[in-house]
Amino acid sequence: MSKSLDLHLEFDRGAGSPGRSLEGALRESIRTGRLRAGSRLPGSRSLAGDLGLARGTVVQAYAQLVAEGWLLTAPGSGTRVADVHHDPPGSRRQPPPSAPAPAGPMIELRPGIPDLGSFPRTAWADSVRRALTTASRGTLDYPDPTGLPGLRVAVAGYLARTRGVLCHPDAVVITAGFTQGLSLLARTLHRRGARAIATENPGLAPHRSVLRAAGLTVTPLTVGAGGANPDDAAGQAALLTPAHQHPTGVVLAPGHRYRLIAWARERDALLIEDDYDGEFRYDQRPVGSMQALAPERIVYAGSTSKSLAPGVRLGWLVVPEPLRRELTTTILEAGAAVSAIDQLAMADLLTRGDYDRHIRRMRLTYRRRRTDLAERLAEVTATPLEGIAAGMHALLPLASVAQERWLIQAGRRRGLHLIGLHSNGYWHDPTDQRQKAAVVLGYAAPPAHAWQEALSGLCELVHQAGR
Numbered sequence: 051m052s053k054s055l056d057l058h059l060e061f062d063r064g065a066g067s068p069g070r071s072l073e074g075a076l077r078e079s080i081r082t083g084r085l086r087a088g089s090r091l092p093g094s095r096s097l098a099g100d101l102g103l104a105r106g107t108v109v110q111a112y113a114q115l116v117a118e119g120w121l122l123t124a125p126g127s128g129t130r131v132a133d134v135h136h137d138p139p140g141s142r143r144q145p146p147p148s149a150p151a152p153a154g155p156m157i158e159l160r161p162g163i164p165d166l167g168s169f170p171r172t173a174w175a176d177s178v179r180r181a182l183t184t185a186s187r188g189t190l191d192y193p194d195p196t197g198l199p200g201l202r203v204a205v206a207g208y209l210a211r212t213r214g215v216l217c218h219p220d221a222v223v224i225t226a227g228f229t230q231g232l233s234l235l236a237r238t239l240h241r242r243g244a245r246a247i248a249t250e251n252p253g254l255a256p257h258r259s260v261l262r263a264a265g266l267t268v269t270p271l272t273v274g275a276g277g278a279n280p281d282d283a284a285g286q287a288a289l290l291t292p293a294h295q296h297p298t299g300v301v302l303a304p305g306h307r308y309r310l311i312a313w314a315r316e317r318d319a320l321l322i323e324d325d326y327d328g329e330f331r332y333d334q335r336p337v338g339s340m341q342a343l344a345p346e347r348i349v350y351a352g353s354t355s356k357s358l359a360p361g362v363r364l365g366w367l368v369v370p371e372p373l374r375r376e377l378t379t380t381i382l383e384a385g386a387a388v389s390a391i392d393q394l395a396m397a398d399l400l401t402r403g404d405y406d407r408h409i410r411r412m413r414l415t416y417r418r419r420r421t422d423l424a425e426r427l428a429e430v431t432a433t434p435l436e437g438i439a440a441g442m443h444a445l446l447p448l449a450s451v452a453q454e455r456w457l458i459q460a461g462r463r464r465g466l467h468l469i470g471l472h473s474n475g476y477w478h479d480p481t482d483q484r485q486k487a488a489v490v491l492g493y494a495a496p497p498a499h500a501w502q503e504a505l506s507g508l509c510e511l512v513h514q515a516g517r
Contacts, residue, residue: 197224255475299437
C-alpha cells in the first residue's frame with residue numbers, strides 16, 4: 051500500500067511556507083526524472099509523519115501538483131507521478147538533435163546476437179525451480195570464486211563430449227560471460243609479467259579495449275584465407291577465434307594451429323581460444339577445439355551468449371593448472387563470482403539434456419536462415435557470401451568502403467541495423483586502403499515473424515547498391 055512507501059525529499063523548511071517548499075521539492079524531483087512517470091507516492095498521512103509536517107500541508111501540496119498536471123490521483127490507486135516531460139539531471143539545455151530514426155522498430159541484422167525469442171523460458175524456469183528446491187543452505191552462501199562444483203562437472207562433461215576439450219572439472223572456471231573472463235585473464239597475465247597480446251585483425255574492438263584496460267599492448271594478427279597468420283604472433287599471449295573467425299568466418303588452418311602452438315611453447319606464451327559459436331556448424335562435422343592439441347598452453351573460453359542469450363551472463367574458462375591459482379586471486383580481488391542460483395539452473399539444464407535439445411533446435415533454425423540468406427542474395431548479386439559454413443553470421447564483400455557506408459545508412463532508413471567492417475571498429479588501422487569492405491550479416495537475431503521482411507529489405511538494398 052502507498053502508506054508504507056518511503057520517499058527521500060530534501061527542502062529548506064525555513065524558507066517560507068513548508069507547503070510551498072514541499073511542492074517545489076516534488077516538482078523538481080519529477081522535472082529532473084528522479085521520480086519517474088507512474089511512480090507511486092506515499093500516502094499523505096505517512097509522508098507527513100516522515101517529514102514532520104501537518105497532514106493538511108501534504109494534502110494541499112498534492113492537490114496543487116495534481117492541478118498543475120505533475121501528479122495523478124484516483125480512488126483506490128493512490129497518488130502517482132504523471133507522464134510529463136523532464137530535463138536530464140544537471141541540465142537545462144535542449145538535447146542535441148539526433149539522427150533521423152526509422153518509422154518503426156529496427157530489425158537487428160547485427161552479428162553475435164541469437165534469436166532471443168527462442169530462449170527456452172520454460173526449461174530455464176523449471177531448472178531454477180528444481181535448483182532452488184534441492185539447494186542446500188551452504189550452496190546459497192558466498193560461492194566458490196571458480197564456480198559451483200556441480201556446474202564445473204557438468205560443463206567439463208559437456209565440453210569433452212561436444213567440443214573435444216581435454217579438461218578436468220578442477221580446470222573449469224565459471225564466469226559472467228566471455229568478456230568478463232577475458233578481463234580476468236588479461237589482469238592475471240599482466241600480474242604474471244605479460245605486457246603485450248596479439249589479436250586477430252579484423253577482430254572485435256571491445257575485446258581490444260578490455261585487454262588495453264588491463265595494461266596490455268595489443269598487436270595485430272593479420273587474418274587471411276587460413277585464419278590468423280602465425281608470422282604476426284608477438285607478445286606473451288594471443289587471442290584467437292579458430293573455429294569460425296569473427297568477423298570473416300574462416301577456419302584456422304591446421305598448419306597455422308600447429309605453428310601458433312609452437313610459438314606459444316617457444317616463447318612461454320599463452321593462447322586464448324574464444325569458441326564463441328562452436329556449436330553451430332552446418333555443412334560438415336564440427337571443428338574440434340584447438341585446446342585439445344595443447345591443453346597446457348591454451349585457455350579454452352565459451353559462454354551461453356550465442357547459445358541461449360547474452361543477458362544470461364554465464365560463461366566458462368578451461369585454464370591450465372599453472373594459471374589457476376593466480377586467476378582465482380584476480381577473481382576474488384574483482385568480486386567477480388557468479389550468482390549461485392544461475393549456476394545451479396545451468397547445471398540442471400546441462401545434466402537433464404535440455405541444453406543439448408535447445409542447441410539442436412536452434413542449429414536447424416539457423417541453418418534454414420543461412421540457406422534463405424544465401425539463396426535470396428544470389429538473386430541480386432554475383433558476389434558469394436563468405437564464412438557461411440558455421441555460426442550465426444556471414445560476410446558479404448562489397449566493392450568499396452563508400453558502398454559499405456551507403457548500405458548501412460540506407461539500411462537504417464529502411465529499419466535494418468547493419469554492421470560493416472569499417473563501421474564497428476573491426477580494423478586496427480582504418481586508413482589502410484588494402485582492407486576490403488563488407489557487411490557482416492547476422493541472420494539469427496530477427497524474430498521469426500520479421501525474418502522474411504528483413505530478407506526482402508536487405509536484398510532490395512544490395513540490388514540498389516550494386517547499381
